[in-house]
Amino acid sequence: MDSIIFDLDGTLWDSSEQVLTIWNEVLKKHGDLPEITKEQLASCMGLQSKEIGQKLFPQLSEEQQDEILTECHEVECPYLGDHGAVVYPDVERVLTVLAQKYKLFIVSNCQNGYIEAFYKSHQLEKYFIDYEHPGRTGLTKGENIKLIIERNQLKQPIYVGDTKGDLTGARFAGIPFVYASYGFGEVDEFDYVIHRFSDLLELF
Template identity: 55%
Template sequence: MDSIIFDLDGTIWDPIDTVLEAWNSRVKEHDQITKELTRTDFEGTMGLQMDDISKKLFPYLTEEVRGHVITECLNTEQGYLKKRGGTLFPNVEDVLSKLSKKYELYIVSNCQDGYIESFYEFHNLDNYFGDFENPGRTGLSKGENINLIIERNNLSNPVYIGDTEGDLNAARYAGIPFIYAKYGFGQVSEYDEVIEKFDELLNLF
């Protein structure tokens, strides 16, 4: 193994409380949206691309209105994340520091352009990662973005770590081993390795 590619939400951090506050600050301005979003609402969207998230959260809105609302929410979200960040899982920085001495580290997440940069900016963890990718920049699926990272960085034997069935499917699409972050937001049908907490990665590698 020469490298580790990470999912972000539910694997490295939990951003939901910050994102929830940002989104609710905007949705309350729209009369067509009759209730605030909850943490449970967001937990049910983890691993999905933004178009699927918008349909799941606001199925009663027209496509045009939904697109407008989502754009407002995402723009607000980035400002909140840059100022407040999210909640890192225990010992994340220590583990990343140790892993980065032996392996190349990367992030592939189903997020909008600028989201990973906001994560980097608040938590100052960008120095541990060599590259990242997301559909907000490429318009591609998570599996295709994993392949972009592999090709762009000439990786020969990477693994992918994530917490949802979508992460499993992306790793299988890319033809690389999948490590299940069981402490995250989702459940998966199979995996090659499993960790109950982030620092168990040091036992695997």
Template identity: 50%
Template sequence: MKKVDSIIFDLDGTLWDTRDAVVNVWNEAFKEYGVDLVMTTEWMNQLMGYPCGEAMDMMLESLSDEMRNRIKTECANLETSRILEKRLGIVFDGVEEVLEKLSKDYRLFIVSNCQCGYIEAFFEINGLGKYFEDYENAERTGLSKGENNRLVIERNNLKNPIYIGDTPGDAKSAEVAGIPFVYAKYGFGKVEKFDREINDIRDLLELDIIK
């Protein structure tokens, strides 16, 4: 494997954890619209890695398109505003230390299946935007994560990037983009196929392809 020149990160389950906030927001929306469902952290774990709208479609398949779209819009707006307003979200231990060190030698990026404003909320709350050169989300482009990986690679003329994530969807996105995948084993998903794995974000600094 060639020595890495750039690193693309997933967000949820790789850099931070907002599951509690998201679960509460979704349950609020379900209650408001009379949906007889209760979101749990365990259920949320199974949906991690899917675009927000796609995950909602799977949960609410019995509802009309109009009702699903109203609930999706409500959840997306509430998620970002609540996370920003209450400074929610737990950044994993060691993230800033690792980003600071990596940014001295590598170009850093984020590609996430989130809605517009979510990555920006992560930056604003934690002051970590200074380490990233570019980022992309599924809502803005309407593309899959793999296609967004390719978009960021082409847009920034990256030569030997890797993708770091925690779900099978993340692994697939790296495969689609034709780049190595590093499995963040400490995250929310279980992945069988990967090029490297880490048990802690700080393990990145010791990977043979990065050292």
């Protein structure tokens, strides 16, 4: 193994409370739309923007879904960049150790500015060599993982994530999958499992 590619939501941090508050503030401007619940938001973790729109606002046209999510994202990233969210216990300590031996990356199904907000608010950019997301490429998670592998000439990477979408992405890219069971999803197929972020130090 020469590298580790991480998912973000449910793996490195939990921004659900902050995002829920921000998105519901936006929805208040659209008086005919009900508030989103924490459970609804959690069910969207790991999905791409188009899938989130279909899941949360099935009564709206695709154009309206995109318009509302764009508005949510425009407010969300600057807020998270300034205020941050809940980084899981021991993340920086573990990244410090892993970065001495492995090349570290992030591939997340998010919009432009989201990973950058994570970096800015918690000063964690120094541990990662590269990152990718569909907001920049328009590609699926598996395609973005492959893009990171090819761009950085990785030989034996692994992917760490918490949802079935993460598993699918890792399998598409043909690399081992480490299931972060403390995150948002439930996955019954994996190559390794961690129950807390610090378990990575015991695995690798």
